[in-house]
Amino acid sequence: MISNFDHFLLYASESEKTFQFLKNRFQLTTLIPLTNYGPFQSGMFAFQNGILEILWYENKTEKEEMNFPINQFVGFALQSDLDLTKTKRELENLEFTVSHVMEQKVFNAKKEEVVISEIVMLDRFLGDFQTFFIEYKSDDLRKKFEELSKTSLWEMKSFILETANPEEIRNGFLRLGFKQVDVSFVFESNGIKVKIQKTLSQNCISSFVIQSKGENVDILQVLKEVNGYR
Numbered sequence: 001m002i003s004n005f006d007h008f009l010l011y012a013s014e015s016e017k018t019f020q021f022l023k024n025r026f027q028l029t030t031l032i033p034l035t036n037y038g039p040f041q042s043g044m045f046a047f048q049n050g051i052l053e054i055l056w057y058e059n060k061t062e063k064e065e066m067n068f069p070i071n072q073f074v075g076f077a078l079q080s081d082l083d084l085t086k087t088k089r090e091l092e093n094l095e096f097t098v099s100h101v102m103e104q105k106v107f108n109a110k111k112e113e114v115v116i117s118e119i120v121m122l123d124r125f126l127g128d129f130q131t132f133f134i135e136y137k138s139d140d141l142r143k144k145f146e147e148l149s150k151t152s153l154w155e156m157k158s159f160i161l162e163t164a165n166p167e168e169i170r171n172g173f174l175r176l177g178f179k180q181v182d183v184s185f186v187f188e189s190n191g192i193k194v195k196i197q198k199t200l201s202q203n204c205i206s207s208f209v210i211q212s213k214g215e216n217v218d219i220l221q222v223l224k225e226v227n228g229y230r
Helices: 015-026 062-067 084-093 140-148 166-175 219-225
Strands: 003-012 029-036 040-046 051-057 071-080 102-107 113-121 130-136 155-163 185-187 193-198 204-212 215-218
Touching (some): 003 015, 003 130, 003 155, 015 219, 040 140, 071 204, 071 219, 084 113, 155 166, 215 219
Parallel strands (some): 003 051, 155 193
Antiparallel strands (some): 003 071, 029 040, 040 051, 102 113, 185 193, 204 215
16 A cells, blocks of 8 residues: 555644735645634645645633644644555554544535545554545545646655654554655655654654745744744
8 A cells, every 4th residue: 555645734723823824924825725614724735745734623622722832733644545445444454443434524605514525544553643544525626736736836845753652653654655764764655754753742743844946944943933823
């Protein structure tokens, strides 16, 4: 099975502020405008080799909101070269613990609930850090991404994934079809590199570097340095 990143989930407690700042600061290409779906808000940017989703959801307690950074990656979605049913079966053959196939639904302009995608969660791969395989129920988003990615000024270069079990996670990525650079780095077919580091705290992405002509930028660091962000 060959796997690659589909999109990354950046939680923002002030989603509109974060979305507009990133769009203006880096002239990012909007794939989906920030949209209010009721219990959550979501908007997407198209990079040359992946998608960044800015999202907010309301199922956090007041205590969690106070202790949660204004901007923090909370997960990523993967795609494989197999359909989702076969992907689930292959993941089980590879001895991953996975969920059943779940539907993701939103309300359309007519206030009708529609299924936009199906996902299979990797339940124990990175604990509370959301990792899942996704299959879209329409080709519209994929076609739009393929078109807009050609005009994007930026590509996703690399990120640092901190985890308590770096060797186990590295081996997990390799079983998913990633390639190994050295003992610390793995990468996928779109060229995004993952540096896996040991941490004594929760699993997290501590650095996320994007690249354009002559410029490498860690967007998490930029957000931390901007007044009003942390």
